[in-house]
Amino acid sequence: xxxxxxxxxxxxxxxxxPGSPDGVRTGLEIILQELPHILYIxxx
Numbered sequence: 030x031x032x033x034x035x036x037x038x039x040x041x042x043x044x045x046x047p048g049s050p051d052g053v054r055t056g057l058e059i060i061l062q063e064l065p066h067i068l069y070i071x072x073x
Contacts, residue, residue, distance in 0.1 A: 035060075037071055 033056045035044045046056040060067070 040071060042067060042071060 033044070033046050033052070035042065037043070044056070044060060046053045
């Protein structure tokens with residue numbers, strides 16, 4: 030079983046998504062919904 034993971038390096042968001050197409054789709058949907066908040070946190 031794979032799990033998505035994310036982090037920040039030098040002010041850049043790095044995301045590793047699962048290998049299945051459905052897993053990628055789900056992961057991107059969540060990331061895109063939360064992107065404004067994620068960017069706010071990174072820039073703070």
